[in-house]
Amino acid sequence: AKLDVGTKRVIDQEESVALLDQISEQDVQELYEQVSAELPPRQQQLIAPDYLQSLRIKFLDTRQQQEALASNGNEEKSVNSLISQQEQQQEPQSLNDLTMRDFEQLIYANALAKRPKEAEQALELMEKCGQAPTVRCYNHLMDAYANVNDVEKTIQVYKKIKEDEGLQPDIYSYSTLIKAFIESNQLEDAFIIFDKMKSSDMIPTQPIFSKMISGCIQANKVDRAWEVFDSMRLSYHQPDEVSFTLMLQACAKRGEVERALNLFEDMTGSYLYPTDVTFNVLINACAKRPDYFQAAFDLLEQMQTVYNFQPDLVTYNTLLSACARSGNLSRAHNIFNIIEEDADQHTFANLFSCYASYTPPRVSPTNTSVIQGQQQQQTEGLVERTLLSSQLPERRSAVVAEATKIFDSIVSDKRCDINTPLLTAYLSVHIFQKQSKEVMDIYLNMFEKYQVERIPKTFLLMLQHCYNQRDADFAWQVWSDYQEFLEQRQQQEKDISSAKRAIEGWSPDQQRRMALLMVNTLARGNDLKNALQLLATEFPNSKDKPQLNELKTLRNKCIQLEEDEALRKLERLVKRDYKPKPTDWRFKK
Numbered sequence: 001a002k003l004d005v006g007t008k009r010v011i012d013q014e015e016s017v018a019l020l021d022q023i024s025e026q027d028v029q030e031l032y033e034q035v036s037a038e039l040p041p042r043q044q045q046l047i048a049p050d051y052l053q054s055l056r057i058k059f060l061d062t063r064q065q066q067e068a069l070a071s072n073g074n075e076e077k078s079v080n081s082l083i084s085q086q087e088q089q090q091e092p093q094s095l096n097d098l099t100m101r102d103f104e105q106l107i108y109a110n111a112l113a114k115r116p117k118e119a120e121q122a123l124e125l126m127e128k129c130g131q132a133p134t135v136r137c138y139n140h141l142m143d144a145y146a147n148v149n150d151v152e153k154t155i156q157v158y159k160k161i162k163e164d165e166g167l168q169p170d171i172y173s174y175s176t177l178i179k180a181f182i183e184s185n186q187l188e189d190a191f192i193i194f195d196k197m198k199s200s201d202m203i204p205t206q207p208i209f210s211k212m213i214s215g216c217i218q219a220n221k222v223d224r225a226w227e228v229f230d231s232m233r234l235s236y237h238q239p240d241e242v243s244f245t246l247m248l249q250a251c252a253k254r255g256e257v258e259r260a261l262n263l264f265e266d267m268t269g270s271y272l273y274p275t276d277v278t279f280n281v282l283i284n285a286c287a288k289r290p291d292y293f294q295a296a297f298d299l300l301e302q303m304q305t306v307y308n309f310q311p312d313l314v315t316y317n318t319l320l321s322a323c324a325r326s327g328n329l330s331r332a333h334n335i336f337n338i339i340e341e342d343a344d345q346h347t348f349a350n351l352f353s354c355y356a357s358y359t360p361p362r363v364s365p366t367n368t369s370v371i372q373g374q375q376q377q378q379t380e381g382l383v384e385r386t387l388l389s390s391q392l393p394e395r396r397s398a399v400v401a402e403a404t405k406i407f408d409s410i411v412s413d414k415r416c417d418i419n420t421p422l423l424t425a426y427l428s429v430h431i432f433q434k435q436s437k438e439v440m441d442i443y444l445n446m447f448e449k450y451q452v453e454r455i456p457k458t459f460l461l462m463l464q465h466c467y468n469q470r471d472a473d474f475a476w477q478v479w480s481d482y483q484e485f486l487e488q489r490q491q492q493e494k495d496i497s498s499a500k501r502a503i504e505g506w507s508p509d510q511q512r513r514m515a516l517l518m519v520n521t522l523a524r525g526n527d528l529k530n531a532l533q534l535l536a537t538e539f540p541n542s543k544d545k546p547q548l549n550e551l552k553t554l555r556n557k558c559i560q561l562e563e564d565e566a567l568r569k570l571e572r573l574v575k576r577d578y579k580p581k582p583t584d585w586r587f588k589k
Contacts, residue, residue: 046295047261047286052302055265059307060241060273098129104136111144116153119144135161139172146180154180171197175208182215190215206237213246220502222250238270245278252285257292260285279303280314287322296322297331313339317346324353333388340387345416348406352425355403356432360395396433403429404438418450424458431465439465440474454481456505456514463517472525479518486511515539516550523554528566535573545575 048054103126110119119141123133138161145153158177161169174197181190194212197204204212209232216225229247233239239247244267251260264282267274274282286296296319303309316339323332332354339347387409393399407426410416427442443462447454459482466475489506501507515538522531531554539545548555551574558567 046257046292047298047302049298049302051299053306055268057268057307058273059279059303059309060275061309062275062277063312098126100131100134103131104134104140107137107140107144111140111147114144114147116141116144116148116150132166135167135170135173138167139170139176142173142176142180146176146183149180149183151180151184151186171202171205171208174202175205175211178208178211182211182218185219187215187219187221203236206232206240206243209237210240210243210246213243213250217246217250217253220253222253225250239267241267241272241275241278244272245275245281248278248281248285252281252288255285255288257285257289257295276309276312279309280312280318283315284318287318287325290326293322293326293328313342313344313347317344317350320347320350320354324350324357327354327357327359329354329358329392333392336388343415345419345422348410348416349422349425351406352403352422352429355399356425356428358392358399360393360399397435399433400430400435400438418452420452420455420458423447423450423452424455424461427458428461431461436465436469443478454485456482456485456510459485460505460514460517463514463521467517467521467524470525472522472527472530475518475521475525482514512544512546516546520551520553523551523557526557526561528554528557528561528563532566532569532573535570539573542575545573548574548576550574 103122106122107119110116110122123137123141126133126137138157142154142157145151145157154177158169158173161167161173174193178190178193181187181193190212194204194208197208209228212228213225216222216228225247229239229243232243244263247263248260251257251263260282264274264278267278283296283300286292286299300309300311300315300319304311316335320332320335323329323335332351336343336347336351343351387406389402393402403426410418410422416422423442423446427439430436430439430442439462443454443458446452447458459478462478463475463482466472466478486506489501489504502510515534519531519535519538522528522534535546535551535554548571551570554570555567557563558570
């Protein structure tokens with residue numbers, strides 16, 4: 001007999017209750033623990049294990065070709081032979097035997113050798129022999145001056161071509177002029193010539209586009225570099241390996257790894273061969289991003305496995321910089337052990353940055369004596385055999401001790417010259433590891449001892465140190481040194497590009513951040529009067545005034561010390577955040 005709906009529902013409920021009775025409290029507890037347990041973090045693989053193999057590319061190692069050329073010395077021999085021929089042909093009896101091609105080769109050889117005076121003499125000798133210089137002769141002479149960054153002389157030679165009624169500048173004349181402007185950091189002048197070429201019937205060659213892209217990247221104008229690249233790609237030429245590699249470098253500058261990988265796939269899709277430079281730039285793009293830290297090593301492993309790519313010092317230095325960004329001292333040790341014999345200034349600077357960013361594991365006080373005994377035994381056994389200890393330092397003092405040991409080895413064994421980035425990185429180890437005993441000695445004495453210039457990054461590190469230590473007195477000395485540096489640089493301002501200012505650390509934005517840090521440092525040292533005075537001096541214009549949230553330390557100190565007048569003065573010296581009222585017309589539709 002068929003059951004009605006009501007009866008069926010009652011039976012289903014009874015079966016459900018019977019099933020619940022069979023579940024014990026232990027089962028419920030286990031189920032609850034499984035549901036509430038934290039899920040293990042998913043390791044997202046950013047680059048597939050067969051990424052390079054799936055692209056089916058061909059790798060071109062240009063280092064082998066360069067080594068072959070260097071060993072043969074064919075180019076150098078040809079240049080020297082041409083120059084020696086020039087010296088022999090100064091005799092009057094041989095002048096009449098020289099042809100136009102001979103003079104062109106003489107000027108070209110001196111241009112390659114970066115001897116513009118001798119190239120000029122060859123041109124004068126040519127005129128004495130009654131032969132009129134050709135455009136090619138003038139182009140080689142322009143190239144000679146461009147190779148030594150003498151843009152004024154390059155322009156003078158270009159004007160000679162224009163003044164000669166029988167001659168007209170050709171595409172190589174414009175190319176050399178662009179090269180001179182780029183090398184002299186005159187990007188806008190280079191674009192004037194570049195745009196003039198495009199507006200005429202003269203189509204810029206692929207090397208000219210690459211030179212313009214390179215100039216934009218050097219000037220830190222990445223968006224403009226993309227405009228030139230896209231223009232070339234859409235309207236003029238198919239990009240070559242050089243232009244693709246330059247744009248990969250542009251992506252690396254901004255940490256745009258995804259864009260770099262897409263561009264690399266476009267490059268391989270155009271049947272172009274990536275070179276060792278391309279691979280190094282691609283690794284550098286990954287190394288710039290902490291989330292792509294592991295991907296940089298995975299990519300290198302694929303390059304080695306699939307294409308037998310042999311990493312060089314540039315590759316390992318790039319990976320060391322990635323370790324510094326991630327604070328991974330263990331991997332930095334492994335890399336350094338591979339390249340210790342070939343280590344240079346970049347290697348040691350990056351290694352010190354790894355020590356600066358490294359965070360030692362927390363150690364309980366009860367285990368301190370045990371660790372000290374273990375470290376002493378390890379040190380006694382390793383001091384004569386290796387520069388780095390086999391285990392990572394357990395305390396901040398041990399981190400600094402190991403970095404000091406490395407620095408002493410650099411000096412005693414003359415491993416490399418001490419330069420500004422290296423010594424600044426060594427200073428950062430002491431600052432970030434909060435071992436301030438040697439900080440003053442390094443800043444005050446060691447830069448002078450090794451005749452190394454302090455740079456804005458050095459001053460920034462020291463100001464941050466003074467802020468942390470509440471040392472307003474020494475902050476004034478650092479600030480004075482910084483101002484002296486700026487005065488020296490501003491005297492050379494015409495010869496320094498905006499990109500170089502940013503690299504050295506004294507662009508307008510960087511100067512602004514330094515001033516704000518100095519104001520907050522004085523405030524943290526309870527020097528409110530000078531902090532407010534410096535604020536008024538450094539930001540006199542209303543449009544440049546900082547926001548109040550950029551001076552939280554100063555504001556909090558005014559409140560903490562109950563300095564109401566100082567607080568009111570601070571509010572007058574900063575930008576006010578406009579908060580519209582509900583009755584404001586901006587709320588009305």
